[in-house]
Amino acid sequence: MKTIVVGSLESSDCLITLQPNENTEINIESTVFAMYGEQIQKVLTDTLKAHNIENIHVLCQDKGALDYTIEARLITAIKRFKEAKDES
Template identity: 35%
Template sequence: MKIIRPAYAGTLESSDLQVRITPNPEGDIEISLDSTVQKQFGAEIERVIREVLSHMGVSAATLEVEDKGALDCVIKARVQAAIMRAADSNDIQWSTLS
């Protein structure tokens, strides 16, 4: 999917995260992560984000992620929602992420 406009998904409440995504004219993926559990789980959070991006065919985007201790299923849902909004897509891929 091509990211065509800025979008976001999620909140800054406990156990949630907010994902802000914008097009990246440089043509690559840039992720800025701020997490309350960054030391323990930062690498895993970024891995999950990159997995969703790859699975949805996003190759160029800038993401700003503020995590408040979200579980993997929440991370996946928020990233997918942000991508779909930014790509102006209604094609929900229910079975794409496990």
């Protein structure tokens, strides 16, 4: 199955990459990791939970995106991920 990539590397945005995985794994690369790493982790985990997504690898390359930007990007990625899954 194809990988899903959503977002951009522009300032105040993030690039989300989704891949099927054996378990749920979240990787965060952020320019503000020291300050907001935990918060980003929380947003990602909560959003995955809210959409009942498991066994996925999430890579979030963040350039200082706000919570709702990250959430919106992830929701879009999840939608595309589900579409791609249904197709295959």
